Amino acid sequence: EAGVAQSPRYKIIEKRQSVAFWCNPISGHATLYWYQQILGQGPKLLIQFQNNGVVDDSQLPKDRFSAERLKGVDSTLKIQPAKLEDSAVYLCASSLSVHQETQYFGPGTRLLVL
């Protein structure tokens, strides 16, 4: 089966610009996650969706970050305006449901903010 797809793979922007990342989860997976991974650290959960509803966005910086999953399938994560400290890898993951133990991760989008 196809894995989690993400695009773009790399993005370079200047601070105060906006950027968007796209994720297509594994077919049939109801739960979708966005993580931020800063260099040298483990991934940190930003937001979790169950179908098109938000389950947990407690660590999402809502003043500049937004995410949506309108039709309960693919999702976009947006940063507006970007700051230098947003430079990181943004990982998308999916699982069959919130009760399913295994999360499957995509390759990530590497963002550099100059």
Add this chain to the structure above:
Amino acid sequence: DAKTTQPPSMDCAEGRAANLPCNHSTISGNEYVYWYRQIHSQGPQYIIHGLKNNETNEMASLIITEDRKSSTLILPHATLRDTAVYYCIVRVTGANSKLTFGKGITLSVRP
């Protein structure tokens, strides 16, 4: 979720067993031990998980001590492709349970 402690790095020779330790002394009765790994420039990959019994799959074995305060992930015959960061995570299962990643342990497999 309980916190885990892992050494920052270790290495092993190709073809030998790699034993990756993890301490989770504050683990509670309903928390599972999960292992993920992250190969360079890839997303994390699930390896194995367990509650209190030892577990084995095609990738690895997980040995959990009787008091559940520590565990060891065993890669029986390490290859160069096993070079990665390995994360030990403790979590409950069920709705809204999170994967909370630490810094993990960097395993380097040498030829």
